Amino acid sequence: MSPRRTGRRPGNPDTREAILAAARTAFAERGFDAASIRVIAAAAGVDPALVHHYFGTKEQLFRATVDIPVDPAQLLPAVLAGDVDGVGERLVRTFLTVWDSPAGAAAVALLRSAVANEWTARLLREFLVTQVLRRVLDQLAVDPAELPLRGSLVATQMIGLAMMRYVIRLEPVASADPEALVTAVAPTVQRYLTGQLDQGSARSRSR
């Protein structure tokens, strides 16, 4: 019962973190399939077998690099607090802040891999539905029948923004000032969340 933990305790525990950092970079830059354990190990300065020693299979390594990032449960309350008319703006700002931070590399990795691997796509789907969209919409007073549509519409704009800024890197969105993007995109998100969906808002179709 008492853990008999003798033997070489910590050779240097930085190695594990080095592998994780190398994996995050590789997965973000090349996606799940293209990123090889061999180049990850080389970038971390270790033997490929050591990667398997710490994290078992390649999929487990990927989950380890991706599971850390930001917990929506921590960020969303601040987004949802305050006036309802500003939730779109705060959502876009928080989104860009996270993705521009070092933790954003994990998100880029997840997004990149969601396209190539079917199980990663399912991972992202479930993450979006259960962790983000559900929480956001539970706090907003909207018709429950409209929740899924509104949520996935928000997702289209957010994922599209992430794709263009961090994956395809289309200018000028790729290197635009975050606040400029917030003011440009926030009204879209706001309308998807709380606005009228079955008619235009920029112009009246029945004018």
Added chain:
Amino acid sequence: MSPRRTGRRPGNPDTREAILAAARTAFAERGFDAASIRVIAAAAGVDPALVHHYFGTKEQLFRATVDIPVDPAQLLPAVLAGDVDGVGERLVRTFLTVWDSPAGAAAVALLRSAVANEWTARLLREFLVTQVLRRVLDQLAVDPAELPLRGSLVATQMIGLAMMRYVIRLEPVASADPEALVTAVAPTVQRYLTGQLDQGSARSRSR
């Protein structure tokens, strides 16, 4: 000068098209890297070496499957004709029509591969800039200084829509009625094209 073209002329010229069709499907379903020449050849019922015989390298095969699809120069005039206030709606409708058609498989292949391969991302970038965005915005009377930003904002919404509907397949967007998406998304595109970008439109920030 006169081409001495004797010998076995066309055994059956359907083979080339069969390979192309198989390649389009494979690239669309699995992306560039995951789609192997061997399974493409198997799907077309031919030897893998025959694929190389017709189209040289794998990259050339990909370009052949992707170069055909829809010519924006054919579609955009109809989109840009008519009242300026309806261009967003017509753009989204045309977009969905193309992607829902068989030709959309090539577009899905391009989008899927643009995430995994750097050179495919560049391909998509140049296609967007030179073939689509430039043509759209040349016809709209907007401040030339705002053209790139407006164009790439439109791209974020469109690519995000394509990602969610055809790649990630997030419901209910994945199987929604196209017209419902048109009415939902068109105002966003319209505002990105001709609306005020530095302030909200769904609500007035200075009300």
Added chain:
DNA sequence: TGTTGAACTCAACGGTAGATGAATTACTCG
């Protein structure tokens, strides 16, 4: 000091990838 067990390395297996070049088939023309 001697044993233990974790950190770490080495070499290799089995599999698949894209690509190549020679060999074979079969059609068309002179």
Added chain:
DNA sequence: CGAGTAATTCATCTACCGTTGAGTTCAACA
């Protein structure tokens, strides 16, 4: 027919891939 040439196949090369298992080093405990 017989030559020429395109269509098609076969066997193979080279290069990675993820993964495994045995072996080595070495700090921590008894």
